[in-house]
Amino acid sequence: xxxxxxxxxxxxxxxxxxxxxxxxxxxxxxxxxxxxxxxxxxxxxxxxxxxxxxxxxxxxxxxxxx
Numbered sequence: 001x002x003x004x005x006x007x008x009x010x011x012x013x014x015x016x017x018x019x020x021x022x023x024x025x026x027x028x029x030x031x032x033x034x035x036x037x038x039x040x041x042x043x044x045x046x047x048x049x050x051x052x053x054x055x056x057x058x059x060x061x062x063x064x065x066x
Contacts, residue, residue, distance in 0.1 A: 006032065008026055008027075008029060008030055008032050008033075009026075011026060027063050027064070028063065028064035029062050029063045029064070030062055033059065033062070033063060033064045034059055034062075034064075036064060037057060037059040037064045040057055041057075
């Protein structure tokens with residue numbers, strides 16, 4: 001079962017004026033970031049047998065880093 005998550009609201013400062021209908025990039029954070037991180041970890045483990053080269057992401061303080 002796939003859970004749909006809404007993209008987090010962009011909190012940064014855009015370098016140019018961007019129309020509202022175009023999604024803004026931001027950090028992978030909060031519930032959405034955690035869901036992406038868990039999906040990544042699961043796929044790296046299952047599809048790629050957990051090779052160390054894919055173990056570059058971490059989730060701490062509500063933000064995915066790596």
